[in-house]
Amino acid sequence: MQRCDYLLSQLDVLEAESIQIIREVAAEFERPVLLFSGGKDSIVMLRLAEKAFWPAPIPFPVMHVDTGHNFPEVIEYRDRRVAELGVRLVVASVQDSIDQGRVVEETGRRASRNRLQTTTLLDAIEEHQFDAAFGGARRDEEKARAKERVVSFRDEFGQWDPKNQRPELWNLYNTKIRRGEHVRVFPLSNWTELDIWDYIRREGLELPPIYFAHTRMVFERDGMLLADISYANRGEDEPAFEATVRYRTVGDASCTGAVKSSAATLDEVIEEIAATRITERGQTRADDRTSEAAMEDRKKEGYF
Amino acid sequence: MTTSKQMDILRFATAGSVDDGKSTLIGRLLYDSKSIFEDQLEAVERTSVDRGEDYTNLALLTDGLRAEREQGITIDVAYRYFATPRRKFIIADTPGHIQYTRNMVTGASTADLAIILVDARKGILEQSRRHAFLTTLLKVPHLVVAVNKMDLVGYDQAVYERIIDEFTAFASKLAVTDLTFIPISALHGDNVVDRSPNMGWYEGSSLLHHLEHVHIASDRNLIDVRFPVQYVIRPHKSTDPELHDYRGYAGQVAGGVLKPGDEVVHLPSGLTTTITHIDGPGGPVAEAYAPMSVTLRLADDIDISRGDMIARPHNRPEVAQDLDAMVCWMTPDRALSPRMKLVIKHTTRTARALVKELHYRLDVNTLHRDETATALQLNEIGRVSLRVTQPLFVDDYSRNRLTGGFILIDEATHNTVAAGMITGAK
Numbered sequence: 001m002q003r004c005d006y007l008l009s010q011l012d013v014l015e016a017e018s019i020q021i022i023r024e025v026a027a028e029f030e031r032p033v034l035l036f037s038g039g040k041d042s043i044v045m046l047r048l049a050e051k052a053f054w055p056a057p058i059p060f061p062v063m064h065v066d067t068g069h070n071f072p073e074v075i076e077y078r079d080r081r082v083a084e085l086g087v088r089l090v091v092a093s094v095q096d097s098i099d100q101g102r103v104v105e106e107t108g109r110r111a112s113r114n115r116l117q118t119t120t121l122l123d124a125i126e127e128h129q130f131d132a133a134f135g136g137a138r139r140d141e142e143k144a145r146a147k148e149r150v151v152s153f154r155d156e157f158g159q160w161d162p163k164n165q166r167p168e169l170w171n172l173y174n175t176k177i178r179r180g181e182h183v184r185v186f187p188l189s190n191w192t193e194l195d196i197w198d199y200i201r202r203e204g205l206e207l208p209p210i211y212f213a214h215t216r217m218v219f220e221r222d223g224m225l226l227a228d229i230s231y232a233n234r235g236e237d238e239p240a241f242e243a244t245v246r247y248r249t250v251g252d253a254s255c256t257g258a259v260k261s262s263a264a265t266l267d268e269v270i271e272e273i274a275a276t277r278i279t280e281r282g283q284t285r286a287d288d289r290t291s292e293a294a295m296e297d298r299k300k301e302g303y304f
Numbered sequence: 305m306t307t308s309k310q311m312d313i314l315r316f317a318t319a320g321s322v323d324d325g326k327s328t329l330i331g332r333l334l335y336d337s338k339s340i341f342e343d344q345l346e347a348v349e350r351t352s353v354d355r356g357e358d359y360t361n362l363a364l365l366t367d368g369l370r371a372e373r374e375q376g377i378t379i380d381v382a383y384r385y386f387a388t389p390r391r392k393f394i395i396a397d398t399p400g401h402i403q404y405t406r407n408m409v410t411g412a413s414t415a416d417l418a419i420i421l422v423d424a425r426k427g428i429l430e431q432s433r434r435h436a437f438l439t440t441l442l443k444v445p446h447l448v449v450a451v452n453k454m455d456l457v458g459y460d461q462a463v464y465e466r467i468i469d470e471f472t473a474f475a476s477k478l479a480v481t482d483l484t485f486i487p488i489s490a491l492h493g494d495n496v497v498d499r500s501p502n503m504g505w506y507e508g509s510s511l512l513h514h515l516e517h518v519h520i521a522s523d524r525n526l527i528d529v530r531f532p533v534q535y536v537i538r539p540h541k542s543t544d545p546e547l548h549d550y551r552g553y554a555g556q557v558a559g560g561v562l563k564p565g566d567e568v569v570h571l572p573s574g575l576t577t578t579i580t581h582i583d584g585p586g587g588p589v590a591e592a593y594a595p596m597s598v599t600l601r602l603a604d605d606i607d608i609s610r611g612d613m614i615a616r617p618h619n620r621p622e623v624a625q626d627l628d629a630m631v632c633w634m635t636p637d638r639a640l641s642p643r644m645k646l647v648i649k650h651t652t653r654t655a656r657a658l659v660k661e662l663h664y665r666l667d668v669n670t671l672h673r674d675e676t677a678t679a680l681q682l683n684e685i686g687r688v689s690l691r692v693t694q695p696l697f698v699d700d701y702s703r704n705r706l707t708g709g710f711i712l713i714d715e716a717t718h719n720t721v722a723a724g725m726i727t728g729a730k
Contacts, residue, residue, distance in 0.1 A: 006561070006593050007521050010311045010392040015585055019597040020556040023535040027610055027652070051585040052554070052597075055547055056539040139383045146382045147369060162369050165380065166720040167406060167634055169413040170709045171556065172649050176718035190394055192385050282343030293370040 011199055015048065018187040020171055021150055022052040022134070025185050026059055028175040029132040032185075033090065033125075035304065036062040036082075038074040038208055039250035041136030041188055043081070044196055047203060048187060049134070050085060061088035063133075065121050067113040068095045069231045069253045077208040092124035109233045110221075112255045118303045122158040125182055132175075134185045135304050140192045142281055144296035150189050156180040158302030184304075193280055197270045210247045213264045218243050224257030224284065248273075249284045257284040311387070314515060317396040317411040317444065319435035320421030325452045329421065329490035330384060330397060333512065336497045339386035381411045390516045404431075405438065405668065405683035406634045409723050412442035413709065416520045419448045419511075424457045424487070428470045434668045436471070440478040441630060441685070441725065443705055445523040448484045450511060454503065455489040461505045477671060479702075482518075486511050524594045525704045529560030529568070530621060531614035532651035532697070532707070537599055552583060552599035553608055558651065558706035559699075560616070562592045562600070570606050571613040571623060571697050577604040594706070611653035613697035621697040621707055624729035627657075627690045629701075630666075631680070635714065635721040639679040640688070646721065648692060650710040656693045657712065663687040687727070701725035 008016070025032055034049055036042045049058045064078060082089045094113050097103045102123060103116045125133060132151075139146045149165050151173040166174050177183060188196070200207065217228040219238045226232050228240040231254045245258035246269070263269040276283075281295075295303075320326040334340045369380070384395040396411030398404075412418060418439040422432050432449075439447050449471055457463045464487045475483060486495055487506055494500035497512045509517070534555035539547040562568075566579045581601040582592050592598045600614065615621060633640045640659060648657040665677035665686040680686045701708030712722035 005521050006524070006526060006591075007312055008596065010313045013313050013595060016556060016595050016597040019585060020534070020595075023554055023597070024652075027535045048585075053535075053537060054583070054599075055550060056537050140385045143382075144369060146384065147380045162380065163371060167410045167711075167723070168720075169410055169711055169723045170706060171414075172709070172711045174649065174711065174713055174718070174720045176647065176713055178718070190383070190385070192387070192392075194387070195392075277338075277342045279341045279343055282341065296370055 011195065011202060014191055014195060015051075015199070017171075017190065018045075018048045019052040021173070021185065021187040022049050024173055025132050025134070025151070025175070025183075026053070029183075031128070031130050032060040032132040032134065033128070033130040034058075034060060034062045034134040035136070036064055036078065036089075037136075037250065038064070038078040038081075039136065040196055040200065040207060040211065041138065043205055043207065044191075044199055045134060045136045045187060046081065046085070047205060058085060058087050061090050063090040063092060063124060063130075065092045065117050065124070066094065067117060067252045068093065069113055069229075071208070071210050071227075071247075071250065071253050073210050074208045074250055077206075090124065090128065092120050094120045096120070097123065109235055110255075111233065112252060114252050114255055115298060115303075117252075118158075118298065118301050121304070122302045125158070130182060131177060132183050132185055134187060136188055137186050137304060138188050138191050138193070138196075141279075142295045144293070144299055148186060148189065148299075150186055151175060152184045152186065153177065154182050154184060154302065158182070160184075160299050160302070162296065162300070194270070194273060197266075197273055201266050201270060208250065210250065212269065213244055213246045213261050215242055215244050216258075217241070218245060218258060225260065226255075226257060227253055229253055247284070248280045259283060311390065311392055312520075313392045313394060314417060314518070314520060315394045315396065315415050316417040316419060316515065317398055317408070317415040317439075318419045318421070319398060319408055319439070320431075324421035324423050325490045326397070326421050329419075329450065329452065329488070329496065330395060332490050332493060332496050333393075333395075334384065334386050336493070336512075337386045337388055381407050388512070388516055393515065405434075405632060405685070408435065408438045409442060409632045409634075412439055412444050413705070413723065415442075415444045416523060417446040417448060417515070417518060418444045419450050422449055422451050422467060422471070424451050424453045424463055424467065427467055428474065430669045432471070433474055436475060436478060436480070437668050437671065440480055443702060443725075445520070446482045446484070446518055447480055448486060448511070448514065451485060451487045452490055454487045454494060455492050459487075459494075459500075459502045461503070464506075484508070484514060486514065525559040526561055526593055527559070528619055528621075528699065528704060529562055529566075529614070529616045530558040530697075530699070530704060530707050531555055531562065531600065532558055532653070533608055533610055533612045533614065534652045535610060536608065550601075551605075552601050553614070554597070554599045555652065556597045557592050557594045559594060559704050560619075562598075563590065567617060568602070568614050569617045569620060570608055571615060571620065572695055573606060575604070575606050576617050577602045577606060579603075611651075613651070615697070621699050622729040623695045624698055625692045625695050626660075626730050627692065627696070627698065627724075627726055628728035629688055629690065629710070629724040629726045630685060631688050631712070631722045631724045632685045633680040633682060633722050635717075635719055636682045637714070637717060637719065637721070639681050640686075640722065641679045645715065647713040647715055648690070648696075648710055648724075649713065650696045650698065651707060653694075653696055655696065656715075658691045659688055660691050661689040663689070690724075696729075698726050698729050700727060
């Protein structure tokens with residue numbers, strides 16, 4: 001890890017920076033929570049939190065905003081990992097928000113619960129009085145996210161105001177908020193998709209199996225391969241077929257696309273990603289294809 | 305893009321306006337290092353066509369917000385990433401017009417290197433001087449002046465030499481530690497990634513080659529041990545007797561090299577003790593240095609909490625409640641003026657600060673000191689004296705950016721309203 005000239009590798013620098021952020025937030029906020037989806041970024045974030053406080057346990061709970069449209073493998077992984085670490089899991093359910101009339105389910109073939117998550121997330125933050133929520137978003141993912149702060153202020157409505165953000169200098173983070181306000185914290189801001197995979201390999205982190213090539217029934221919609229599961233609302237004009245695929249991102253199963261791939265091992269996946277010419281969101285997220293400012297609009301409302 | 309165990313990170317800030325070709329340069333670095341993806345390029349091409357532009361406007365890649373695209377301006381610092389087999393690069397792309405000083409100061413605070421773009425046809429402008437001054441104020445260790453649009457002056461060596469002379473004369477008034485000039489054409493790619501055949505008279509390296517090879521290992525302070533205590537780790541596991549007595553002081557090394565066995569002093573108590581163990585993220589480490597995040601275990605049971613500092617008995621920071629500092633004022637809400645009370649955040653310690661005196665306002669274009677100034681407005685820089693409610697453990701910013709820098713926070717709005725660089729303490 002160390003070299004005689006006191007240089008650190010890029011992964012060591014990113015890890016040190018992320019741990020500094022996680023500790024700072026744990027020290028300055030009363031009720032932080034870590035958003036954990038079972039996706040690769042939140043798996044890395046959880047690993048960093050584990051390291052930040054070792055040998056003490058992680059001093060905050062993790063929360064999964066559950067759309068109900070899950071890949072079973074991911075839920076199984078989530079529960080196992082949470083049990084290993086002995087952290088408390090809070091599940092905020094979009095189905096509950098629908099049942100309580102807080103949100104109305106979209107209709108039509110492309111109905112997605114992706115946008116509804118924002119209400120569920122904000123309600124859960126309010127209910128549990130969380131004042132800081134760690135998210136696994138990275139600046140390289142999307143252009144609105146490139147403008148995001150590490151510690152990002154949210155007002156009492158959970159809104160993000162991109163034109164009026166607190167400047168961030170050196171490693172000093174402004175953690176001042178009032179009751180009812182909160183911050184989103186992005187310890188992985190400076191990581192790229194490839195850094196995440198390199199770190200997973202270095203740390204020997206286990207991932208849900210859907211990240212590796214497997215065969216499943218899929219169908220094509222808007223140039224993406226969606227899993228043929230009930231909530232994807234496959235139409236009769238959208239024939240299902242078997243394909244060898246893997247997931248590059250893990251999100252709501254009804255709008256997260258799989259990619260055709262034979263990469264069955266970590267090394268093969270990293271090789272594939274290093275060579276790919278399409279961004280992960282562009283390739284696999286229907287929600288970001290709505291318009292050029294789709295992510296910005298959702299983020300302003302309080303999305304992840 | 306490839307992965308490599310030997311890769312390190314270079315953070316750089318780019319300064320210049322759209323007219324200087326800054327976006328074109330960033331676009332080219334990203335494009336030529338294969339860091340722009342096809343779907344991003346297609347989206348940019350589509351938008352360029354929609355707007356009736358006859359070229360692919362690479363500025364659209366960095367302008368991520370709706371308002372930015374609508375108004376054709378950059379509002380905020382954007383961070384971009386690319387990598388070559390030698391290094392990972394983090395670009396802080398700071399906008400040229402709106403909120404210029406505030407954004408450049410923010411981007412420069414963590415930068416190892418700054419690139420100032422100069423239009424070869426226009427030479428050194430007022431804003432070039434401003435960029436150079438802010439770079440040195442924030443102590444960015446390496447400065448590159450990229451003389452762009454060389455194609456539009458016929459790749460003329462005389463034009464380039466004239467700009468070097470003019471800039472060097474101005475830079476002699478500043479504390480520039482490492483200055484490099486590179487003649488380029490971002491549009492055509494001359495001297496950006498590869499040496500240009502159009503400028504045979506230029507004997508230096510291409511911009512990317514310089515970014516890949518500039519020596520940054522010596523920029524950190526490896527002399528003065530500074531370890532601000534960030535978090536105290538106490539597992540309290542009654543089931544595990546070994547952990548029951550575990551008490552670790554977690555933090556990010558801000559200076560020097562720490563080793564088990566070293567004698568250290570705790571501030572503010574002044575008590576000395578010895579480091580017994582250093583726990584890194586991957587287990588015990590033999591040495592810790594910036595920017596590592598580690599946990600120290602000490603031989604003696606001293607009352608140590610967040611906000612305290614670990615240093616060496618014969619090399620301590622100043623323990624001070626009176627600070628002299630250069631500050632950059634960053635809010636339009638109200639002006640900085642004497643008697644103002646603010647929150648100060650310095651390393652891991654937060655206190656309250658009173659502005660005792662505003663000595664002068666500095667004109668960032670002429671470096672003239674206006675001692676009649678009574679306030680600092682948005683984007684203005686001046687020298688102040690502060691009185692702080694509790695002692696801070698500080699160094700001059702020129703000695704250590706992490707123990708010499710601070711932010712000021714408005715007690716009413718909670719906005720970050722200033723960045724400060726300590727120049728003296730008592």
